Amino acid sequence: MIQWFPGHMAKARSEIEANLKLVDIVFELLDARVPISSRNPLINQILNQKPRLVLLTKSNLADPSYTKKFINEFKKNNIIALEIDSISGMNINRIVSYSNSVLKEKFAREKAKGLKPRAIRAMIVGIPNVGKSTLINRLVNKKVAKVGDRPGVTKAKQWVRINKDLELLDMPGVLWPKFEDMTVGYNLAVTGAIKDEVLSIEDIGNYLLDFLKVNYPNILEKKYNINEQLDNLEICKQISKDRGIFGDDYYIKVMDVILNDFRSARIGRVTLDR
DSSP: OOOOOOOOOOHHOOOOOOOOOOOOEEEEEEEETTTTTTOOHHHHHTTTTOOOOEEEEEEGGOOOOHHHHHHHHHHTTOOOOOOTTTTTTTTTTHHHHHHHHHHHHHHHHHTTTTTTOEEEEEEEEEESSSHHHHHHHHHHHHHSSSSSSTTOOOOSEEEEEETTEEEEEEEOOOOEESSSSHHHHHHHHHTTSOTTTOOOOOHHHHHHHHHHHHHHHHHHHHHHHOOOOOOOOHHHHHHHHHHHSSSHHHHHHHHHHHHHHHHHHTTTTOOOOO
């Protein structure tokens, strides 16, 4: 069991509950590489029946065949999901139209009451480092939200007017108090949703290598010219020789290289959740 719940995250949960009434819809951001592991069960409880649009972020880093499967699974559960990439801008311009589809009945009721059309008010939620700030900056085409490659960059809520059609309420990332399923904890550690100090680089790296050997052996052969039949120590020895990594701590240094290659998609597109 992994426990991880900084004080500002407990405050963020309370803020989400308090501000739900101010918005029409919630954008629930999930990392496309770990759409199950990055789905906070606390968020699900808090949102209850609130209209939502699931946005699968960083989809350019995920295995596209699995992304399609997850989108279909959401559809079966009456949840609309859209894969996006905030760096390239893929599908960013479809967020408003998808939101209008989710809110079709609500806006029809408002129109029947004689209310004028207005901008959609959306709350944006998700676990740390899922890409909320990067998405906001892409939508507004300038840097209004602080961006970082580590969890916990957004510390307080902020309203951002995107355009005449959309206003966003950005909330700090929220994790749940503990991960009963170690696989979830490791998946979040590999993708950088929890700080690297929580689990050791050695443990995270071994987990990732074991996963790749079983599910993406061709990636290891193509990227590092190694056989997946080797044990992790032998793999690290070979990579250290090829990369010129020396010292008594070569094993940790190699694990760090593999982890960074994964996070930047230099090893290819990988989905950890199955």
